[in-house]
Amino acid sequence: MLTTYRKHGIRLTHAYFASNEDISTVKTDVIFMHGVPLDAPAPKNSILLNHQNTLIKNLNMTDEELFATFGKHLRSYISRSERENTEVQIFHKNNTTPEQFKQINDTAVYIYEKMFSDKGISQRYNEKLAKLLFDTGNLILVTAKIDGEIVGFNAVIIEAPNARNWVCAFDFRNEEKDKQALSRLHQNLHWKEMLWCKANEIFYYDFGGINSFDEPNGIAKFKLTFEKENKVTYANYLVAKSPIGKLALTALKLKRRLKG
Numbered sequence: 001m002l003t004t005y006r007k008h009g010i011r012l013t014h015a016y017f018a019s020n021e022d023i024s025t026v027k028t029d030v031i032f033m034h035g036v037p038l039d040a041p042a043p044k045n046s047i048l049l050n051h052q053n054t055l056i057k058n059l060n061m062t063d064e065e066l067f068a069t070f071g072k073h074l075r076s077y078i079s080r081s082e083r084e085n086t087e088v089q090i091f092h093k094n095n096t097t098p099e100q101f102k103q104i105n106d107t108a109v110y111i112y113e114k115m116f117s118d119k120g121i122s123q124r125y126n127e128k129l130a131k132l133l134f135d136t137g138n139l140i141l142v143t144a145k146i147d148g149e150i151v152g153f154n155a156v157i158i159e160a161p162n163a164r165n166w167v168c169a170f171d172f173r174n175e176e177k178d179k180q181a182l183s184r185l186h187q188n189l190h191w192k193e194m195l196w197c198k199a200n201e202i203f204y205y206d207f208g209g210i211n212s213f214d215e216p217n218g219i220a221k222f223k224l225t226f227e228k229e230n231k232v233t234y235a236n237y238l239v240a241k242s243p244i245g246k247l248a249l250t251a252l253k254l255k256r257r258l259k260g
Contacts, residue, residue, distance in 0.1 A: 001159040003132050004028055010248055013241075014129070016138075017162045029245035033237040035164075035206075046239040047249055052209050054234070055227040059194055060203040066194065074187060074225050081188035084181055087145040088192040093137045101134060104141050108153045112169040125167065130155060140196065144170070144189045146177050154189055160201045163193075165208035190226060206232075 004013040013028040018036050059066060091104055109125045116123035133139035138159055144152040152170035156163050170186055194205055210220035213231055240246040
């Protein structure tokens with residue numbers, strides 16, 4: 001799945017589920033190859049950006065069988081969230097007007113950037129890429145509400161039979177909401193995503209990365225409650241496809257050497 005836009009004057013193409021892509025004829029400056037298998041050869045004119053650990057959940061089973069793969073406590077939290085005054089909604093190009101998308105995306109920007117701001121971090125949500133992916137039908141936006149108010153969202157990149165958790169943000173510091181209810185809703189949101197994916201012939205749910213298999217941080221521990229076995233490490237590459245792209249990668253290599 002290829003998505004192209006301009007960033008700092010350079011045509012940047014994201015290649016998600018990269019092992020499925022032939023990039024030989026792509027006309028762009030730089031390709032960001034996400035998820036290249038470790039045993040695959042490095043693309044020509046590329047630099048290794050990083051290695052990424054992740055978890056991939058196999059959804060190809062009945063709803064009951066899938067739910068049973070979760071631990072007792074996770075199943076209990078999801079079931080309890082269902083009984084609380086909460087709601088999870090999934091928006092896809094096929095069921096969403098442009099006006100609805102803008103409203104949901106604006107809320108996503110606010111929650112995402114507020115979550116990082118509360119931690120003292122300046123982080124921007126990539127609105128341009130989100131709209132491009134949504135317009136091609138390759139993104140779902142999932143909102144989570146308590147008492148009718150959106151308190152969290154997820155953005156998931158999709159291309160059957162694969163899904164990748166791209167961006168997730170919750171307003172966990174909302175003093176007006178119960179922290180435990182927020183946590184349970186966060187878990188329920190991922191469960192609802194998985195059910196939607198199954199119903200749309202998407203059977204491999206990539207959690208989008210974890211920091212470490214051996215020393216997981218808080219976010220990684222959360223993801224490990226859903227999947228403990230299918231641990232995957234893959235490579236991410238930047239590939240130059242034009243003279244401008246080669247100059248950009250050369251500059252990045254130089255910057256790395258200076259930092260090193």
